[in-house]
Amino acid sequence: MTATQTHTPFVSKAPKLGLVPSFDGLRGMGVCMLLIGHALFSYVESWVTIIDAFFVLSGFLITTLLIQEHRSTKTIDLKKFYQRRAIRLLPSVALFVGVWLVISAVATVIGYEKLSLRYVGADALAALAYVYHLFFPNGLYIIDPVAQSHRTMWHLWTLSVEEWFYIAIAGTVLVCLKRRWVAQLGLIMGGLFVAIGIARWFAYTGFWQDNEGMIAGVRMIFIQRPDALMLGVAIACLNSYLTQERLERIRKPLIAVGTTGLVIWIVMLNLSSGFIQKLGGPYVDYLPTKPSEFTRPQMLDEMYWFRFGHTIGALAFATVLFCLCRFRTWWPSKFWGLSSLQWMGRLSYTLYIWHALPYLLVFALTGGEDASTAVTFLRVPILVASAFLFAMPVYYLVELRVLKAKLKFSAEKEALDLRTGKMVQVEVTNAKGSSEPAVPPESVGSDADDPGMAEREGAPGGPGAPVV
Numbered sequence: 001m002t003a004t005q006t007h008t009p010f011v012s013k014a015p016k017l018g019l020v021p022s023f024d025g026l027r028g029m030g031v032c033m034l035l036i037g038h039a040l041f042s043y044v045e046s047w048v049t050i051i052d053a054f055f056v057l058s059g060f061l062i063t064t065l066l067i068q069e070h071r072s073t074k075t076i077d078l079k080k081f082y083q084r085r086a087i088r089l090l091p092s093v094a095l096f097v098g099v100w101l102v103i104s105a106v107a108t109v110i111g112y113e114k115l116s117l118r119y120v121g122a123d124a125l126a127a128l129a130y131v132y133h134l135f136f137p138n139g140l141y142i143i144d145p146v147a148q149s150h151r152t153m154w155h156l157w158t159l160s161v162e163e164w165f166y167i168a169i170a171g172t173v174l175v176c177l178k179r180r181w182v183a184q185l186g187l188i189m190g191g192l193f194v195a196i197g198i199a200r201w202f203a204y205t206g207f208w209q210d211n212e213g214m215i216a217g218v219r220m221i222f223i224q225r226p227d228a229l230m231l232g233v234a235i236a237c238l239n240s241y242l243t244q245e246r247l248e249r250i251r252k253p254l255i256a257v258g259t260t261g262l263v264i265w266i267v268m269l270n271l272s273s274g275f276i277q278k279l280g281g282p283y284v285d286y287l288p289t290k291p292s293e294f295t296r297p298q299m300l301d302e303m304y305w306f307r308f309g310h311t312i313g314a315l316a317f318a319t320v321l322f323c324l325c326r327f328r329t330w331w332p333s334k335f336w337g338l339s340s341l342q343w344m345g346r347l348s349y350t351l352y353i354w355h356a357l358p359y360l361l362v363f364a365l366t367g368g369e370d371a372s373t374a375v376t377f378l379r380v381p382i383l384v385a386s387a388f389l390f391a392m393p394v395y396y397l398v399e400l401r402v403l404k405a406k407l408k409f410s411a412e413k414e415a416l417d418l419r420t421g422k423m424v425q426v427e428v429t430n431a432k433g434s435s436e437p438a439v440p441p442e443s444v445g446s447d448a449d450d451p452g453m454a455e456r457e458g459a460p461g462g463p464g465a466p467v468v
Helices: 021-039 045-073 078-110 117-128 145-149 154-179 182-201 226-239 244-248 251-270 274-278 296-300 309-326 331-336 339-354 356-365 373-378 380-409
Strands: 414-417 422-425
Touching: 021 045, 021 309, 021 331, 021 339, 021 356, 021 380, 045 154, 045 226, 045 251, 045 309, 078 117, 078 154, 078 339, 078 356, 078 380, 117 154, 154 182, 154 226, 182 226, 182 309, 226 309, 244 251, 251 309, 309 331, 339 356, 339 380, 356 380, 373 380
Parallel strands: none
Antiparallel strands: 414 422
């Protein structure tokens, strides 16, 4: 084999991903679960695994679209990748943080300490620097309930986790494609997923977790679920080796695996549910509830949901994701492809960012977590309605303009207009700064490649969205 042959870049065998309606529908369902989950958290605690699902989806989409961009253009335009990320994510977050800073300034002037600039400013800095998951991570309430009580942007830890992933993934995929290390990348990501799952099973939440002087996000890093993103990358690498013809020959067993995965995922979603517990069904506590219970020996003595739920939930969802991607006539694909769910999916990122503001205000006015059971349930429709009331103006006045502007940073001549769900022609600027004219798409509105499609997270997703 010659040196030239050795260094021939890897070329994906998978068909173009294009628009997958069920992915938007999943985001729509996920953001609905998020809104309900934040309103009734003690009743649906294990819905936290929806974040694992969104992280798997985000890792899969970003990696797949990067691989497809390389196949189409012979490279990955890193500059445009990061431009797309910035223009997609920053405007809504910056506006959200700005509104909170104004509220905080007023609170400081009138002497309302809980919303003073001392606390909101720390949240704002951590959010805009994408280090929220390090200093105010998911699960902070266990090890430092006082610090958690001052958080106003608690849900932005997911954006921080994903941002670190975006920083690393584009260059990594480019190198692996050039060196034909795609299989190795998939194996490494899969191996890390397994390793973190094993660590959680043995009640490890992170590194130096019993050292109170260590940064909270390091102590709780495995509760931030980076392994779900890694699993998404691994599935994308596997997907790139498989032709559709090959998969059609084993369609039935794969659908069976996906259906089994769907059932397991639903079980994981409800295994730490207060509703199920009240009905006499199986119930497992999600995490310890106070610092005195947060030691490995104590957590090993208790079968907490976090020890197995995140791992099994993510793995089960990965089988569902693969079938949704490759078998689009599968019945869950049709269900999650409903137009109403797709519409919710397009709103999901804005709802994810903005719902926290009205939720905190409504909770403060209705007794917070100490409210009676009747008040807790009666305020759910008020909370959900308030989330839409705050998010809709931002979506139509800010997000739609952002989505239009993002088309300018497409790396290919055809791009998906996220405002309409249709393919459009765009003028592409190459690495030398010159423009390449747009060409007519082969079939406007069909399943075509779009390197920016994965940036519709909300996930709670893109992507992702938090439920704790």
